[in-house]
Amino acid sequence: MQPKLTAKVRCADKEVGRVSKVIVDPISHEVSHLVVCESNGHGNERQVPMSHVREVLNEEEILLGCSSNEFIQFPAIDRDQYVTIKEVEIAHLEDHLHVEPGEILVPLPTLEQGVPRRTFFNNMTHAIGTLIALPLVFPVLKYLMKPMYKPFDNAWFSVGNVKRVKKENIGYQFKFTRGFKEAFMPEQNIEKNIWVVKATPEVQKAVYEGKDKKFHDDAGDVVWVNKRNSPYIGFSGKCPHLGCGYKWRRTKNFPDGVFLCPCHLSIYDEAGKVLDGPAPRALDVLPLDVNAAGEMKIIDVEYKAGVKNQIRLL
Ligand code: FES
16 A cells, blocks of 8 residues: 555654655655655654555555654655656656655666665676577577668658757757668658757867767768767767666756656766766767758667667667
C-alpha cells in the first residue's frame, strides 16, 4: 500500500508530522524515502528511509518503527539534491505511483554511487552471459540483420529554420522523420529529433576545441566538415549513455538550463559536456548545414551508446 502525501506519521510514542514529499528511485520506481514535515511548529522536513516504515494504515497514517527521539535524528532534506518529476520525465512512473497531490522527487546526483557492488555483479552476470551466448547467436544475428550492414548513406534531412532559435546557449528541439527498414519488414517512418544551440564563441570553443570537426563515411573519406566558428550546433537527440531522449530543462541548480536525461539523470551543459551522471561522453555533434535562408539540414549520424569514444553505427 502506498502512503498519501498528507498522511500522518506516528512513532511508537507520538505523532511526529505529515508526509510532505516522497523520494523515488527512478530506476526501480519504488519510494525510497518519505519526507516528513514535523508537526512541532518549526516545519523541518526530515528524510525517512522506507526501511523505517513499520506499517501504512489505510494510506492515511504511517507508523514508524522508531521513537520520536530517534525520529529527530533523521537528516533534514537537502532540497538542492533533488528534482521534481515535473522537471524530469520518468517513463511509466504514473502507472506505478499514486501519491498526488504534492511533490515527488528524484535524486539529482549520480545514481550509481550507492550501488557499486550490485552494479558490479549485474554487469558481471550480463558480461558472462553475453560471452557464453555470443558464438551461438552471432551467425544468426548477422543473417537477420544483414540489411543493416550497408555503408552509411550520409543522406541529408531537413530539420527546420534557425529563426526558431531565438536565444544563445539554449537548447531548441527540432523534429524530423526518417525512413527506416528492419530486416524482412516494410520500410517505416520514424520520428526523430535533434537539439540545436546557437552558440556564443565561448561555447563554440568548448564544443570544437578550436578545430573544425570532420565526419567520415565507412571508407574513411570526409563527408562533411562543421566549421569551428559556425554558431549553430546540432546534437543528436539520443543520450550517449543508453540512448534515451533528453530535454532542455531549467532546474534550481541550473537556472539558465541544461540538457537533462530522465533515464539515469545525466546532465550536459549547452556545449554538450557532461556535468553529472553516468554518461560516458559528451552529446554527439551532428553534421549540420545552414543555407542563406536559414534552413537547416543534418546528416543523421548515430554512434554507439554507453562507450567513451564515438563509434559510428548509422
Ligand atoms: S540514457 Fe542513461 S542517462 Fe541518458
